[in-house]
Amino acid sequence: MPSAGDPTSGQWFESAALRYYAGWFDSEPDFFTGKGVRVVPSSRLGIPQPGHSTPLGLLCYAGSGWVRVAHARVWAQRMGGLQSKIEKATSANLSGVFEDHFRVPAWRGVKFYLKTSPTVDEPDGAFPLEQEDLGDYRDFFAAVHPRAEIGEWLDDYFYALVGRHDAWAIRDTGILAAVTDAPDLPWMGDLIVEPGINTRPEFRRRGYAARVCGAMIRAAASSGRAPIWSCGAGNTASQALAQRLGFHRFVESYSLPL
Numbered sequence: 737m738p739s740a741g742d743p744t745s746g747q748w749f750e751s752a753a754l755r756y757y758a759g760w761f762d763s764e765p766d767f768f769t770g771k772g773v774r775v776v777p778s779s780r781l782g783i784p785q786p787g788h789s790t791p792l793g794l795l796c797y798a799g800s801g802w803v804r805v806a807h808a809r810v811w812a813q814r815m816g817g818l819q820s821k822i823e824k825a826t827s828a829n830l831s832g833v834f835e836d837h838f839r840v841p842a843w844r845g846v847k848f849y850l851k852t853s854p855t856v857d858e859p860d861g862a863f864p865l866e867q868e869d870l871g872d873y874r875d876f877f878a879a880v881h882p883r884a885e886i887g888e889w890l891d892d893y894f895y896a897l898v899g900r901h902d903a904w905a906i907r908d909t910g911i912l913a914a915v916t917d918a919p920d921l922p923w924m925g926d927l928i929v930e931p932g933i934n935t936r937p938e939f940r941r942r943g944y945a946a947r948v949c950g951a952m953i954r955a956a957a958s959s960g961r962a963p964i965w966s967c968g969a970g971n972t973a974s975q976a977l978a979q980r981l982g983f984h985r986f987v988e989s990y991s992l993p994l
Contacts, residue, residue: 750984752962753849756921756928757986760795761806768797768804773822775805775815780922782808782994787919787930794838796990797847798830808994814838834990842990846975848965848983854953855982862951865903865915870894873903876912880934901959902929904952906944913939916952929956930964933977946980953981 754765761767762778781792793814796805803822807815818837825833834842865873873894878886897903902918914935921928931952933945953963965983967974979985 747852749850749853749957749962752924752927753964753986756924756962756964757797757847757849759923761804768799768802771801773803773805773819775807775819777809777812778806779809781806782810785922786925787921791994792991793994794834794842794990794992796830796834796842797987798990799987803830810994830988830990834992838992840992842992844969845989845991846967846969847986847989848978849986850953850957850963850982851984852982854950854957854963860947860951862904862906862948864901864951864955865894865898865905867895867898869898869905869912872912873915876915876934876936879936900929901955902931902952904948904955906948908939908942908944911936911939913942914944914948916948918952927961928964929961930966931956945977949977949981 751765754768758765758767760778760780761776762780763776767774778795781795783791785791791808793808793811794805795807796803805818805822818833821833821837822830831842831844870891874886874890877884877890894903897917900918903915905912905915907913914933917932917934918929919932921930929952931949933949935945956963963983965974965978965981966989967978969988975985
């Protein structure tokens with residue numbers, strides 16, 4: 737996918753993000769303009785994608801007065817009547833439409849992007865992790881994911897994050913208290929980054945998440961990458977953090993695995 741423009745321009749961040757989001761629909765950003773409902777097949781769905789545990793059968797973005805739906809080509813016959821159901825529904829009950837049509841509940845999330853270059857504060861104690869921090873990171877990961885099996889895969893994951901400068905952290909009493917990460921992206925990985933954040937339970941509610949995410953966002957923007965943000969629709973804390981960091985709420989999203 738081509739470059740979205742000049743990363744020194746404030747509008748570049750919005751343009752790059754919208755190109756990424758439109759890629760899921762095999763389209764360009766103008767696909768999101770105009771009211772009403774559009775349903776299209778997408779070659780991006782129905783196949784494994786980096787950063788996603790399973791292929792998607794359906795993806796829906798619902799904006800203000802518009803709804804866009806992409807489906808895997810093998811689901812074409814399952815789309816019959818869906819558009820008319822969406823057109824008769826309100827945005828508040830789209831979940832019910834998908835569950836009624838497909839007989840399974842859809843996952844509901846929220847998508848954000850930056851409209852301009854980030855304006856977050858200076859890092860204030862946040863720093864990028866280095867390869868020699870692997871041992872501390874393994875301890876941190878075990879604390880926030882106590883049921884996870886830790887092995888060589890985690891070392892590889894950590895080194896990849898460090899190599900991309902996506903692992904920012906803050907310490908409290910010498911311990912890693914909060915650390916950012918970022919999933920692999922299916923395309924535009926050189927232009928887009930999607931920050932994630934984990935905080936050890938004993939260090940939550942101290943503002944660390946905002947400080948390390950802000951540092952990561954600043955670093956990503958300065959290196960020519962546009963940050964985006966995704967979270968579950970019920971995760972109000974993550975949504976509040978996104979808005980605190982300057983992200984613009986784009987759409988509610990709905991997805992179903994293949």
